[in-house]
Amino acid sequence: xxxxxxxxxxxxxxxxxxxxxxxxxxxxxxxxxxxxxxxxxxxxxxxxxxxxxxxxxxxxxxxxxxxxxxxxxxxxxxxxxxxxxxxxxxxxxxxxxxxxxxxxxxxxxxxxxxxxxxxxxxxxxxxxxxxxxxxxxxxxxxxxxxxxxxxxxxxxxxxxxxxxxxxxxxxxxxxxxxxxxxxxxxxxxxxxxxxxxxxxxxxxxxxxxxxxxxxxxxxxxxxxxxxxxxxxxxxxxxxxxxxxxxxxxxxxxxxxxxxxxxxxxxxxxxxxxxxxxxxxxxxxxxxxxxxxxxxxxxxxxxxxxxxxxxxxxxxxxxxxxxxxxxxxxxxxxxxxxxxxxxxxxxxxxxxxxxxxxxxxxxxxxxxxxxxxxxxxxxxxxxxxxxxxxxxxxxxxxxxxxxxxxxxxxxxxxxxxxxxxxxxxxxxxxxxxxxxxxxxxxxxxx
Amino acid sequence: xxxxxxxxxxxxxxxxxxxxxxxxxxxxxxxxxxxxxxxxxxxxxxxxxxxxxxxxxxxxxxxxxxxxxxxxxxxxxxxxxxxxxxxxxxxxxxxxxxxxxxxxxxxxxxxxxxxxxxxxxxxxxxxxxxxxxxxxxxxxxxxxxxxxxxxxxxxxxxxxxxxxxxxxxxxxxxxxxxxxxxxxxxxxxxxxxxxxxxxxxxxxxxxxxxxxxxxxxxxxxxxxxxxxxxxxxxxxxxxxxxxxxxxxxxxxxxxxxxxxxxxxxxxxxxxxxxxxxxxxxxxxxxxxxxxxxxxxxxxxxxxxxxxxxxxxxxxxxxxxxxxxxxxxxxxxxxxxxxxxxxxxxxxxxxxxxxxxxxxxxxxxxxxxxxxxxxxxxxxxxxxxxxxxxxxxxxxxxxxxxxxxxxxxxxxxxxxxxxxxxxxxxxxxxxxxxxxxxxxxxxxxx
Numbered sequence: 001x002x003x004x005x006x007x008x009x010x011x012x013x014x015x016x017x018x019x020x021x022x023x024x025x026x027x028x029x030x031x032x033x034x035x036x037x038x039x040x041x042x043x044x045x046x047x048x049x050x051x052x053x054x055x056x057x058x059x060x061x062x063x064x065x066x067x068x069x070x071x072x073x074x075x076x077x078x079x080x081x082x083x084x085x086x087x088x089x090x091x092x093x094x095x096x097x098x099x100x101x102x103x104x105x106x107x108x109x110x111x112x113x114x115x116x117x118x119x120x121x122x123x124x125x126x127x128x129x130x131x132x133x134x135x136x137x138x139x140x141x142x143x144x145x146x147x148x149x150x151x152x153x154x155x156x157x158x159x160x161x162x163x164x165x166x167x168x169x170x171x172x173x174x175x176x177x178x179x180x181x182x183x184x185x186x187x188x189x190x191x192x193x194x195x196x197x198x199x200x201x202x203x204x205x206x207x208x209x210x211x212x213x214x215x216x217x218x219x220x221x222x223x224x225x226x227x228x229x230x231x232x233x234x235x236x237x238x239x240x241x242x243x244x245x246x247x248x249x250x251x252x253x254x255x256x257x258x259x260x261x262x263x264x265x266x267x268x269x270x271x272x273x274x275x276x277x278x279x280x281x282x283x284x285x286x287x288x289x290x291x292x293x294x295x296x297x298x299x300x301x302x303x304x305x306x307x308x309x310x311x312x313x314x315x316x317x318x319x320x321x322x323x324x325x326x327x328x329x330x331x332x333x334x335x336x337x338x339x340x341x342x343x344x345x346x347x348x349x350x351x352x353x354x355x356x357x358x359x360x361x362x363x364x365x366x367x368x369x370x371x372x373x374x375x376x377x378x379x380x381x382x383x384x385x386x387x388x389x390x391x392x393x394x395x396x397x398x399x400x401x402x403x404x405x406x407x408x409x410x411x412x413x414x415x416x417x418x419x420x421x422x423x424x425x426x427x428x429x430x431x432x433x434x435x436x437x438x439x440x441x442x443x444x445x
Numbered sequence: 446x447x448x449x450x451x452x453x454x455x456x457x458x459x460x461x462x463x464x465x466x467x468x469x470x471x472x473x474x475x476x477x478x479x480x481x482x483x484x485x486x487x488x489x490x491x492x493x494x495x496x497x498x499x500x501x502x503x504x505x506x507x508x509x510x511x512x513x514x515x516x517x518x519x520x521x522x523x524x525x526x527x528x529x530x531x532x533x534x535x536x537x538x539x540x541x542x543x544x545x546x547x548x549x550x551x552x553x554x555x556x557x558x559x560x561x562x563x564x565x566x567x568x569x570x571x572x573x574x575x576x577x578x579x580x581x582x583x584x585x586x587x588x589x590x591x592x593x594x595x596x597x598x599x600x601x602x603x604x605x606x607x608x609x610x611x612x613x614x615x616x617x618x619x620x621x622x623x624x625x626x627x628x629x630x631x632x633x634x635x636x637x638x639x640x641x642x643x644x645x646x647x648x649x650x651x652x653x654x655x656x657x658x659x660x661x662x663x664x665x666x667x668x669x670x671x672x673x674x675x676x677x678x679x680x681x682x683x684x685x686x687x688x689x690x691x692x693x694x695x696x697x698x699x700x701x702x703x704x705x706x707x708x709x710x711x712x713x714x715x716x717x718x719x720x721x722x723x724x725x726x727x728x729x730x731x732x733x734x735x736x737x738x739x740x741x742x743x744x745x746x747x748x749x750x751x752x753x754x755x756x757x758x759x760x761x762x763x764x765x766x767x768x769x770x771x772x773x774x775x776x777x778x779x780x781x782x783x784x785x786x787x788x789x790x791x792x793x794x795x796x797x798x799x800x801x802x803x804x805x806x807x808x809x810x811x812x813x814x815x816x817x818x819x820x821x822x823x824x825x826x827x828x829x830x831x832x833x834x835x836x837x838x839x840x841x842x843x844x845x846x847x848x849x850x851x852x853x854x855x856x857x858x859x860x861x862x863x864x865x866x867x868x869x870x871x872x873x874x875x876x877x878x879x880x881x882x883x884x885x886x887x888x889x890x
Contacts, residue, residue, distance in 0.1 A: 074860035076844050102863045127863070135862050175876075178813060179820045180869030184859060187868035194875045229866075230816035231801060231809055269809075270762050270802035296758065296798040298812040298819075300790070301827060302836040306751055307794050310758045313741065317715050331819065331827075332840040333857040345745070349752050353741040356676060357715035364676060364714075367743040368623060371675035374743075374776065375624045382746060382776075391747040395777040399521050412778040414629060415519035417580050418547045418572070421674070423632035424625030430639045431620075 003217040004044065006257045008036035016042050016049070020057035025362065034061045038250070039286040041259040043096070043120040043219035047156035054118045056095055058261060058321050059288045063360055064351035065322040066093070067122070067290070068344050071100035072109065073334050079109045085340045086113055092344040092388065096159070096322070098122040102184075106131060110155060120158035122221060125149050126185045137188045142201040142208075150212050159219035161185065161263065162209065164202045165245040166225035168193045173238035179229035182266070186225020206249060210256040219259040221290060222246045227266035230298050234268045235276065247283035261288040264320070268294040273311060277318035288321035295326065304330040309346040316354025323347050323354075341388075348387050375421055379406045448662040449489065451702045453481035461487050461494070465502035470807065479506045483695070484731040486704040488541070488565040488664035492601035499563045501540055503706060503766050504733045508805055509796040510767040511538070512567070512735070513789050516545035517554065518779050524554045530785045531558055537789040537833065541604070541767070543567040547629075551576060555600060565603035567666060570594050571630045582633045587646040587653075595657050604664035606630065606708065609648045610690040611670035613638045618683035624674035627711070631670020651694060655701040664704040666735060667691045672711035675743050679713045680721065692728035706733040709765070713739040718756060722763035733766035740771065749775040754791040761799025768792050768799075786833075793832050820866055824851045 007014050013028045017035065020042055021028040034040035040059030049055070058065050068089035070082055082101070089097050099113050099121060106128045114121050129148040133139050149160060163185040171190055174181055181187040189200055202209065213220060226242040228234040246262050253260040262284045268276055273294065280289045293308030294315060300307050308326040316323055327335040327343035335343065355363035366385060373381035379396060383389040396405075399412035410419040452459050458473045462480065465487055466473040479485035485504030494500070503510050513534035515527055527546070534542050544558050544566060551573045559566050574593040578584050594605060608630040616635055619626055626632040634645055647654065658665060671687040673679040691707050698705040707729045713721055718739065725734045738753030739760065745752050753771040761768055772780040772788035780788065800808035811830060818826035824841060828834040841850075844857035855864040 073857055074862060075857040102860060130862070171872075171876075174869075175873075178816045180866055181872070182865045182869075184863045184865045184868075187865035187872070191868055191872050191875070194872050194879070197879075230819070231812045232816055270758060270798055271804075297794060297801055298815050299797060299830065300794050300832045301815075302831060302833055302840050303790055303794060306754055306791050307798070309751055310755050310795065310798060313715060313755045314759070329840050329858070331856070331858070332837060333844045335858075336843075345748055346751050349742060349745050349748060350755065352744060353715055353752070353755060356742055359716075367676045370743050370746075371623045371677055374675070385744065386747060387745045388747055392777060395747050395774050398781075399778045411776070412518055412520035413774070413776070413780075415547060417519060417575070418629045420627045420629045420632035421625055423629075423636055424619075424627075427616075427626070427632070427636050427639050428620075430636070431616075434639070434642075 001215055003214055003257055003259060004035050004042045005038065005254065005259050008032045016044050016055035019055045020062070024057060024062045026061065030061060031057060034059055037286065038254045038260060039288070041219050041261050041288050043158035043259065045153065045156045045158045045216050045218055047154065047216065048114055048121065048158055051115060051156060052118050053120065053158070056120050060319060060321055063363070064316040064320070064354045065095035066344065066347040066351050067096045067098055067322055067324045068094035068340060069098045069100050069324065070340065071098070072103035074103045076334050079105060079112055081337070082109050083112055083116060084337050086117060088337050088340045089344055090117070090119055092341055093348045094119060094344050096120040096122060100124060100127065102127045102131070114156045122159040122161065123152055123157045124161040124185050125152050126188055128152070130188065137192050138195040140192055142205045145202060146205060146208055146212065149209060153212055153216040153218050157218060159221045159261070161221045161223040162202050163189050163223040163225040164200065164206055164249050165222060165242040166190060166200055167203065167245055168199050170226070170238060170241040173236070173241055174226060177236070177238065178232040181225065182229025183223060183225040183227055185223055189225060203245070206252060207256065210253055210258050213258045214256065217259070219261060220253050222249050222260065222262045224263045224265065227264065227292065228268065230267050231269050234265065235272050239265065243280060243283055250284045250287045261290050261321070264289050264291040265294045266292055267298065268296065268311060270296050270314065273314040274318045277315055277320055281319050289319060290322040290324060291315045291320045292324045293326050301331045302328055304328065305343050305346040309350045312347060313350035313353045316351055317357040323351055345387050377407060377409045446660055448659055448702050448704060449480050449487045450483065450699065450704050453477045461489050461500035464500045465507070469502060469507045471506065475506060476502060479504055482731065483699045483705060484733070486664050486706050486733055488603040488704065490598065490601045490603045490661050490663055492599065492661065493559055493566065493603055496560060496601060497563050498565065498603070501565050505764060505766055508808070509761040509765070509799045510540035511789065511792040511796050512541045512543055512767055512769045513539035513785060514543045514545050514769065515785065516543070517548035519548045521779050524550060524557055526782070527554050528557055528561060529782050531562060533782050533785045534789055535562070535564055537786055538793045539564060539789050541565040541567060545569060545572065547572045547576070559601045567604040567606065568597055568602045569606040569630050569668070570597050571633055573597070575633065582637050583640040585637055587650045590647060591650060591653055591657065594654060598657055598661040598663050602663060604666045604706070606666045606668040607647050607654065608634050608668035608670040609645065609651055609694050610667060610687040611635060611645055612648065612690055613644050615671070615683060615686040618681070618686055619671060622681070622683065623677040626670065627674025628668060628670045628672055630668050634670060648690070651697060652701065655698055655703050658703045659701065662704070664706060665698050667694050667705065667707045669708045669710065672709065672737065673713065675712050676714050679710065680717050684710065688725060688728055695729045695732045706735050706766070709734050709736040710739045711737055712743065713741065713756060715741050715759065718759040719763045722760055722765055726764050734764060735767040735769060736760045736765045737769045738771050746776045747773055749773065750788050750791040754795045757792060758795035758798045761796055762802040768796055790832050822852060822854045
């Protein structure tokens with residue numbers, strides 16, 4: 001009945017901290033100290049740890065992480081498709097995966113996912129609870145929820161989204177919103193509170209939930225039930241009233257020895273992202289911030305992996321610890337395998353751009369290596385170093401497929417006569433013959 | 446022999462200024478005043494104006510613009526493909542188009558493009574000049590370049606990229622770069638300077654070029670021959686030495702009555718974008734900044750429309766007036782029609798996100814309308830308001846194609862039981878029955 005947090009506070013370095021330290025190329029002592037303060041979490045359920053889990057650190061002392069959501073819905077998908085999505089997500093670099101299944105066979109899908117996954121698995125327990133209740137949220141008693149959290153903890157879920165922050169007395173703040181409440185769990189809890197005219201039971205039973213989380217070392221992912229679902233609703237009173245409650249839950253969760261991360265928006269225009277990141281860090285005392293996008297405009301359904309990758313890059317740069325991907329299908333339908341791939345790659349770009357901008361040690365090495373391969377016309381090395389070698393090669397090979405072009409000093413974009421890097425090479429040869437470019441500084445016309 | 450700039454300075458409002466004012470929903474006086482200061486350009490060659498051109502304003506007083514590059518290379522494409530690309534670019538919202546052809550039939554491709562295009566057309570005249578010289582840049586005499594600029598001006602080109610800013614005495618600053626000189630025109634001029642050990646002829650003949658530009662009212666797009674081609678080379682001495690020269694050219698060009706915009710990078714990490722935008726605006730006295738991306742990481746060939754859309758959104762927010770798109774094929778091959786579409790849509794997202802963040806009047810209206818349609822489950826209206834209605838509809842219809850689902854209060858992502866917006870609707874009905882959510886503020890448990 002210990003957690004990474006309690007171990008760290010006791011001054012101990014766990015094997016999981018060691019693993020994270022090696023993966024991140026930082027010292028185990030730093031990992032321990034960051035975990036002890038709560039600024040770094042290692043979501044590692046003891047059950048999953050006994051299985052295939054390779055521990056992952058999430059926090060500002062480590063690289064920026066990305067999460068991929070998979071899971072079926074009542075309308076579509078089965079367990080085989082979900083395992084394919086898991087494989088795709090991990091292959092292209094997802095650091096954690098959430099199983100958000102709300103359709104059939106939730107239990108068996110989750111078991112297979114946990115058994116197969118080397119990355120931490122997150123869930124939103126209210127979904128399965130609601131399925132088992134028969135779909136009527138008003139029928140929920142707090143014990144139903146506690147039981148479901150315990151059930152999933154026993155299965156090995158590493159972190160859970162629980163919407164503790166949405167309070168009865170804040171519901172009215174959403175009245176004038178353009179898109180109301182857009183968190184599924186948040187809207188369910190809101191409906192329950194409306195029906196019973198009682199306070200959020202996930203908040204009133206927070207300490208009981210902590211006891212279960214602590215038992216298995218499940219990490220809190222404090223859900224933002226009031227996150228904005230449109231640019232119009234961004235940074236409003238409803239959002240920030242909930243954030244204050246999440247800040248209190250963060251402190252209480254830490255007090256009770258559980259690891260805590262905090263979820264964030266959503267839809268936020270570019271000019272409000274930095275403020276949002278800073279406000280969360282202040283209110284939640286540096287707890288890892290786990291944001292969904294955010295989307296920086298609402299006008300591009302079908303391309304929301306891009307609208308949100310823009311916001312995610314900004315968020316990562318300004319302090320988000322993990323970026324929850326959005327796929328091209330967002331707002332339109334359940335993502336399929338290809339959507340998972342597109343979402344993961346867009347978010348690897350955002351997370352990496354954030355690492356480069358934050359000047360995380362070594363972050364730029366891969367950029368530099370790829371740029372050197374580019375300048376050296378080593379096409380195969382360029383492909384190898386890219387996030388999606390297969391696609392990069394396929395695009396190149398569309399016009400110049402022959403092997404001989406893999407060392408050609410040009411591509412079809414400019415052709416042999418107009419390649420600026422080839423011309424630069426020629427200039428450098430000329431410079432060497434003329435005694436160097438440096439001398440030219442003294443000989444302008 | 447007048448230009449929009451000279452007219453504006455004389456206090457006149459031209460029909461082109463009127464057109465821009467209507468398009469942008471701002472006053473014609475404001476357009477005139479901004480043109481007079483040089484902060485707004487209207488690239489409108491008299492020849493193209495007599496044809497199909499619909500004048501476009503580029504500058505901070507107007508919405509953020511995007512440019513799409515088309516054009517063939519020696520390796521691939523013909524005039525019919527290029528006209529298809531033009532059509533695609535304009536259809537999806539490109540505000541200007543550059544014809545960067547370096548392959549066969551440059552003249553006839555350009556003529557067809559200008560004849561067909563309602564948006565301003567830009568070129569890089571050195572490409573065709575080099576073709577006509579037989580491919581050896583060292584053979585160029587300044588008159589060759591002047592003649593080509595005049596030839597293209599007569600054809601109706603609205604703006605031209607000319608690499609005046611790259612100076613002989615600054616070449617050595619590129620010696621230690623990872624990717625050298627990555628501008629095609631810049632590398633050609635550098636090679637010429639190396640061969641002749643003379644100053645940049647485009648700079649020494651700047652006044653002669655101004656005379657031609659003024660004659661047809663061709664707008665300068667002062668090329669950045671030393672733009673960084675990798676994160677490693679971003680914001681270096683070479684880049685900023687050239688920017689200072691571009692600042693001088695801006696002033697001289699304005700003095701001689703020509704309209705001037707200035708080109709910018711390229712590859713810039715997130716944390717250096719704002720600084721780059723501000724530095725250009727200061728050094729070039731507010732001349733419209735026309736940036737290429739910038740890419741915020743080098744590791745994603747095949748997805749550089751995304752790596753650069755991130756940088757472009759930031760650039761637009763911090764003061765770039767026009768964003769030159771990058772397609773998924775960048776660094777790998779010549780873009781085809783589908784790449785043009787992907788590039789344009791990614792950049793419409795960036796430009797629009799920048800407009801929203803800058804709080805340009807009315808910018809958020811479309812976001813809000815789409816969000817209202819989303820909350821109202823008006824699927825057809827959502828599609829209609831999106832940047833690419835066909836794709837949005839196709840994604841939605843993958844799982845729920847039947848007409849009846851076009852008014853369904855859910856999609857396949859969450860299914861009927863888990864749609865948060867549907868639940869919000871139910872909550873609002875409950876609230877109305879209970880006398881409103883507001884009252885709840887007084888009745889927490």
